Amino acid sequence: MWIWGQEEGFMKRGKEGMLVITNMRIAFIMKTKMKYNVHEEYSLRQLRRFKDGESVLLPIERYNELDLQNDLAESDKNLDIPSSRIIKISQEKKKWGTILKLKFVANEDTKGYKFMVVKGWVKYPLKDPVSFQQLDWDPIIALMKK
Numbered sequence: 001m002w003i004w005g006q007e008e009g010f011m012k013r014g015k016e017g018m019l020v021i022t023n024m025r026i027a028f029i030m031k032t033k034m035k036y037n038v039h040e041e042y043s044l045r046q047l048r049r050f051k052d053g054e055s056v057l058l059p060i061e062r063y064n065e066l067d068l069q070n071d072l073a074e075s076d077k078n079l080d081i082p083s084s085r086i087i088k089i090s091q092e093k094k095k096w097g098t099i100l101k102l103k104f105v106a107n108e109d110t111k112g113y114k115f116m117v118v119k120g121w122v123k124y125p126l127k128d129p130v131s132f133q134q135l136d137w138d139p140i141i142a143l144m145k146k
Contacts (some may be wrong), residue, residue, distance in 0.1 A: 002046055003028070004129050005079070008101075008112035016127065017078075018060070019115055020068055021140055025082050026102065027068060028115070031075035034063070050119060050133065057140070079113070081106075089144050097132025100140065 005028045006014030017030040042060055049055065072080050081104050088103040092114075100115040117133040 002043060002118040004116045004118050004132070005030075006114055008114060016118070021143065023083070023143060023146070025080060026086070026144070027072060027081070028079040028113070029071045030077050032071045033067070033074055057135070083144055086144055089141050091137040091141065093134075098135045098137060100137045
């Protein structure tokens with residue numbers, strides 16, 4: 001929950017979504033079949049973990065492989081990156097937060113994406129993040145490099 005994903009490039013606007021990481025893929029889900037109240041519950045749990053200084057990269061209870069497949073089929077805006085197509089994965093630490101950077105092959109082109117965990121939002125005029133989490137992405141990088 002509360003992941004800001006953005007394609008690298010000039011004038012590319014980021015979007016909010018869920019980052020689902022398995023040993024087979026990285027998926028960025030912007031449109032989900034998850035009910036609003038369930039999504040809100042998990043978002044509030046993540047917010048409490050921020051405040052308590054705990055890891056925010058934890059599994060979502062009751063969200064399984066079937067839910068992931070349904071969400072990926074829900075919209076072509078959802079991003080599915082098989083681990084075999086990832087060319088480069090790294091993290092970049094900034095003063096304001098940590099970025100997970102991906103380069104991968106999509107339809108014979110190389111694309112770049114960056115993901116950040118959001119700490120707080122502004123909702124007017126458009127929903128945009130105002131602060132980001134300092135996070136260690138090394139466990140995910142190690143999983144994808146296997």
